[in-house]
Amino acid sequence: MNWSKLQNVDRRVLYVILLVATSLGLFLPSRIPNDPEPAAKDLYALLMQLPEDKPVIIQSDWTNSTRGETMGHLEALCRILMSRRIKFVIYATADAQAGQVALNVIRQINEERKKAGLVTYREGVDYIYLGVFPNAEGAGQNMRNDIRKAWGTRQTKVDGQAGRVPVFDTAVLRNMRSVSDASLMVVITASATIDVAVQRLSDKVTMACMSTGVVAPSLLPFYQAGQLKGFAGGLRGAYDMEYMMAHGINYSPTPGQEPKVTAEKFGEIPPVPEGKSFERAARYFGTLHIALTLLILAVVMGNVGMFVAKKKAKGGNN
Amino acid sequence: MQYLDTGPFGILVTLMMVAFVLINIFRAKGSKGLYIRRIAGLNAIDDAIGRATEMGRPVLMVPGIGGLDAVSVQAINIFAQVTKTAAQFTTPIRLCCADAAVYTVAQEVIRDVYQKEGMSDRYDSTSVQFVSDRQFAFAAGVSGMILRDKAAATFFLGAFFAESLIFAETANAVGAIQVAGSTQTSQTPFFIAACDYVLIGDEFYAASAYLTREPVLVGSLVGQDWGKLAIICMILLGFVTMSAERLQITNEARVDDPDKGTSKIVSVAEATKDQFRERRKRASDTVVHRIFNPIRTEEALDIKREKDPNFVPPATNGAEGNGTEAAGGGA
Amino acid sequence: MxxxxxxxxxxxxxxxxxxxxxxxxxxxxxxxxxxxxxxxxxxxxxxxxxxxxxxxxxxxxxxxxxxxxxxxxxxxxxxxxxxxxxxxxxxxxxxxxxxxxxxxxAQILSAFLLGLGIFSLLTIHIRKINRKQTDWGFSIVLLVSMVLMLGFGYADWIMKEFRDPLGLLQDSSNWTFVNQMSDLLFDGILQQMDAAMFSLIAFYILSAAYRAFRVRSVESTVLMASALILMLSLMGGVAYAWGQGIDALVIGTGNEFLNNLKITEVANWLRTNMQAPAIRAIEFGVGLGALAMGIRIWLGLERGGVSA
Incomplete structure (x- = not known):
């Protein structure tokens, strides 16, 4: 076999191999053991320790194109908040579609909870959808200046009532005077809107982020500086969250049993008390393993081919 | 700006950076030949256009998918230079925009370049195109154009997101020479993996100074370098003072009340509610921390304004006239 | 009050x-x-x-x-x-x-400028069809798609916002042909094509990484080694198994230093001590560049390009 050909494999061949290989991921087990990232542990611990009487602000800036990663993030976040009965307000800034896809996720989790006989979240009572703010900069600046002015014109449906009411007349936002009255702001994003949110609001409200894998490295400076209290990046981050939702941190279901996830800086953080834990990210996580293995193999293959070709050329010269 | 939030430090540093830029612009106006280090990606522009001319294929440019801001304006400035060379070689160009405002400005600039070069008759009004403002529709449209026109040279400069690799790999597939640069650090690795030349970080902003050697632009570049030096000094100073201070023993502690947004200094014993009276300083006790997080007392936040005697409370009639959601823009 | x-x-x-x-x-x-x-x-x-x-x-x-x-x-x-x-x-x-x-x-200006963008699209593609230039069929597809999307999109919006006071259209079983078409075009086609375009990146990453990560110089070797470590750390299963192996070694040898060789530790070290400082440095440069650019435009100090 001519090994040097390995350095010039046609890209179409690589694409076919990837297509076949990633399809195999569907047959991999969905409960792969894991050691979550420190930033994801921080985020999970933060969410599980939030006070129940203050709302959480969710800025959802992703659309269907990145649903493989970000939909898993929003699902995990909603499941945690709903299981702890924490009210939340959700809006989008990046894209007109972003609001609708976020609402679809809430609806789907509500249906799932209804089937399981759990309490569902009602619009205007447990959560509020504010709509889309076309300009992230402006929305952040206005929220910083005066949240009552920034959101004062928005109205919401209230479950069980006709018509719409101003959002500050609802149980979710009644006590909110400034953005600092929220216990946490989570930005779920596939773009640079997190930069804007950190610049405008991170000194006013505790902030965390859930982002695509590509955006995740740019969160590191914010996380190190304490502007983000935790983050989950990419599909790995989504699976980290689901894994901790199932196993908690430093938590043993039976005394004497080793906890599945450990972290020195926290005490015992329990798993989510109700509802699903493993879901979307668990379904895709096997595929991620296959794709990355293939990527590593391709890199090794290219280098072997190059090495052999170089050796041959050297032999030819001699 | 809320002085109570961040103190005057941030404003002073920003004003200092502005002063650095302005001083150097005025200094450079009189002088010539200020040195700029070699930037390979920009040196390759002429070669790339020359190659396109030889092959009889177009040069394709994309100023990112951001709105009309400093990044897009800089990208168009660079493309004006690229177009100038292309016009001299009579090489056809394509400039694809994802934002209508950027499209409008780009069209004016490119037309102007042809006019200034005395080649108005060679200007093709369809060479600057608005493709789509939806990210992936734009990616599909531009990729199609690269494949159909078999662009010989591509320039991807501006704010790029997930579409960066789609463009770069498609252009690679047709054998185009690629010069790319994004202000988004998350996209730079993709360009490095797939493109021939990449402008990293502020090389993007240095490009027009490098290509034109205009004193104003070169002076501003020197001002930026002064700014970087100042930041390096501040980081070193912060590192030394913070490290030294955290070795000190203190009997005072800072206590923040996040709900009220206030802070106060109390004794360590009071803050920790135990018998300890002193301890090593924590990060929150240091001068550096206090510079960025000034102490806001309850008294400072408790201001008393007089009541307007002519004030009539407005009627509560819903949401009219208070559309504060659509703020934005930027200077 | x-x-x-x-x-x-x-x-x-x-x-x-x-x-x-x-x-x-x-x-x-x-x-x-x-x-x-x-x-x-x-x-x-x-x-x-x-x-x-x-x-x-x-x-x-x-x-x-x-x-x-x-x-x-x-x-x-x-x-x-x-x-x-x-x-x-x-x-x-x-x-x-x-x-x-x-x-x-700024918002109002952008809305007006979008009209100019659409005008540009129409001019280019109608001219292409008129002159029967190469691939003019694609231009027809584009124009037809544009008209359909605009037509059904607005009709659907008007029906849902103004003609449905009881909110019956919230339930998809009450949808008319217009609502179904709008849903098909938007959710059924546009959204799915968006997702398909994004997923193409996986293919492109594979071919780009295959070409780029070669042991050609010291720098490229360091780049490749870091990439391999980070890719391994992203595989939760591999990271877990590796960690278990190191734990067993630590227990066997009693040498706690070996804990630093866990793949997650090495990857985190790379991220926090190499990647984050580099990103921060680049951001400082980009921020200063944007500031200088902003001042030049604001004060009209530039002569060429956009300011000309």
Whole structure:
């Protein structure tokens, strides 16, 4: 076999191999053991320790194109908040579609909870959808200046009532005077809107982020500086969250049993008390393993081919 | 700006950076030949256009998918230079925009370049195109154009997101020479993996100074370098003072009340509610921390304004006239 | 009282005239006259005057944001109808009131410019079809898609917003042909194609990484090694198994230093000590570049390119 050909494999061949290989991921087990990232542990611990009487602000800036990663993030976040009965307000800034896809996720989790006989979240009572703010900069600046002015014109449906009411007349936002009255702001994003949110609001409200894998490295400076209290990046981050939702941190279901996830800086953080834990990210996580293995193999293959070709050329010269 | 939030430090540093830029612009106006280090990606522009001319294929440019801001304006400035060379070689160009405002400005600039070069008759009004403002529709449209026109040279400069690799790999597939640069650090690795030349970080902003050697632009570049030096000094100073201070023993502690947004200094014993009276300083006790997080007392936040005697409370009639959601823009 | 204030229209100010008041109409008419004057002024002004006019407007627009940034933001009133404490407080309140209105201008301009963008699309593709240039069939597909999407999209919006007071259309079983078509075009086609385009990146990453990560020099070897470590750390199963292996070694040898060789530890070290500082340094450079660019544009110091 001519090994040097390995350095010039046609890209179409690589694409076919990837297509076949990633399809195999569907047959991999969905409960792969894991050691979550420190930033994801921080985020999970933060969410599980939030006070129940203050709302959480969710800025959802992703659309269907990145649903493989970000939909898993929003699902995990909603499941945690709903299981702890924490009210939340959700809006989008990046894209007109972003609001609708976020609402679809809430609806789907509500249906799932209804089937399981759990309490569902009602619009205007447990959560509020504010709509889309076309300009992230402006929305952040206005929220910083005066949240009552920034959101004062928005109205919401209230479950069980006709018509719409101003959002500050609802149980979710009644006590909110400034953005600092929220216990946490989570930005779920596939773009640079997190930069804007950190610049405008991170000194006013505790902030965390859930982002695509590509955006995740740019969160590191914010996380190190304490502007983000935790983050989950990419599909790995989504699976980290689901894994901790199932196993908690430093938590043993039976005394004497080793906890599945450990972290020195926290005490015992329990798993989510109700509802699903493993879901979307668990379904895709096997595929991620296959794709990355293939990527590593391709890199090794290219280098072997190059090495052999170089050796041959050297032999030819001699 | 809320002085109570961040103190005057941030404003002073920003004003200092502005002063650095302005001083150097005025200094450079009189002088010539200020040195700029070699930037390979920009040196390759002429070669790339020359190659396109030889092959009889177009040069394709994309100023990112951001709105009309400093990044897009800089990208168009660079493309004006690229177009100038292309016009001299009579090489056809394509400039694809994802934002209508950027499209409008780009069209004016490119037309102007042809006019200034005395080649108005060679200007093709369809060479600057608005493709789509939806990210992936734009990616599909531009990729199609690269494949159909078999662009010989591509320039991807501006704010790029997930579409960066789609463009770069498609252009690679047709054998185009690629010069790319994004202000988004998350996209730079993709360009490095797939493109021939990449402008990293502020090389993007240095490009027009490098290509034109205009004193104003070169002076501003020197001002930026002064700014970087100042930041390096501040980081070193912060590192030394913070490290030294955290070795000190203190009997005072800072206590923040996040709900009220206030802070106060109390004794360590009071803050920790135990018998300890002193301890090593924590990060929150240091001068550096206090510079960025000034102490806001309850008294400072408790201001008393007089009541307007002519004030009539407005009627509560819903949401009219208070559309504060659509703020934005930027200077 | 604060509850009431939150929902009420803002107190009248220069930027907020009471709805339907004569002052509001005077302001609207005045603005239209000023806009028309500007439009014709710019159209018919001699070329040498155009640049100063544009520069003046650029400077004034920028000045607003600079002053907004420099003037302290006022503390929120405890109750409506409070007088400013001093001129600085008054200026802060004025700017705070003005911000949403001034920012609206950018949105309105963008909306108008979108029309120009659509005009560009139509011109290019209708010309292509007329002249039967290469691939003119694609242009027909584009125009037909555009018309269908606009038509069904608006019809669906009008039905749901204005013709459905009982909210029956919230339930998809009550949908008409228009609603179904809008759903098919938007959710069924556009959204899925968006997702498909994004997932293509996986293929491109594979071919780009295959070409780029070669042991050609010391730098490229370091790049490749770091990439391999990070890729391994992203595989939760591999990271876990590796960690278990190291744990067993630590127990066997009693050497706790080996814990540092866990793949997650190495990857985190790379991220926090290599990647994050590099990103931070690049961001400083980009920030300063944007600042310098902003000053040059604001003060009209550039001569070429966009400023020409």
């Amino acid at each position: 604060i509850e009431l204030l939150a929902q009420a229209p803002p107190p009248p100010s220069f930027w907020n005239r009471p709805p339907y008041s004569p002052e509001l109409y005077v302001m609207v008419i005045g603005t239209i006259i000023l806009g028309l004057a500007l439009f014709f002024g710019l159209t018919y002004a001699p070329t040498r005057l155009k640049r100063p006019i544009v520069m003046t407007f650029t400077f004034l627009s920028g000045l607003f944001y600079v002053l907004l940034w420099l003037v302290p933001t006022p503390l929120k009133p405890k109750e409506p109808g409070e007088l400013p404490l001093n001129p600085v407080d008054a200026a802060g309140i004025w700017f705070s009131d003005a911000l949403p209105r001034v920012a609206d201008v």
